[in-house]
Amino acid sequence: MLICHCKKVTDATIREAVKNGARSRGLVGRVCGAGTCCGGCLPAVDEILQAEREETPRGLPMLAVG
Ligand code: FES
Numbered sequence: 001m002l003i004c005h006c007k008k009v010t011d012a013t014i015r016e017a018v019k020n021g022a023r024s025r026g027l028v029g030r031v032c033g034a035g036t037c038c039g040g041c042l043p044a045v046d047e048i049l050q051a052e053r054e055e056t057p058r059g060l061p062m063l064a065v066g
Helices: 011-019 026-034 042-055
Strands: 002-004
Touching: 002 011, 002 042, 011 026, 011 042, 026 042
Parallel strands: none
Antiparallel strands: none
């Protein structure tokens, strides 16, 4: 799905950028351009950032319980 209409960036491209370490709006913009023009897509970029952060917590070791 197209998220950033200005730069023609899809949600898949943004997710890939986040998985590769772009963990802020600014970094996502630098990597793929999303959010760097009118800013209208930034709420959607934030949603993707949040979803990806929850999916892959950073700096927390996975603990085996039980
Ligand atoms: S829609 Fe993404 S910067 Fe305009």
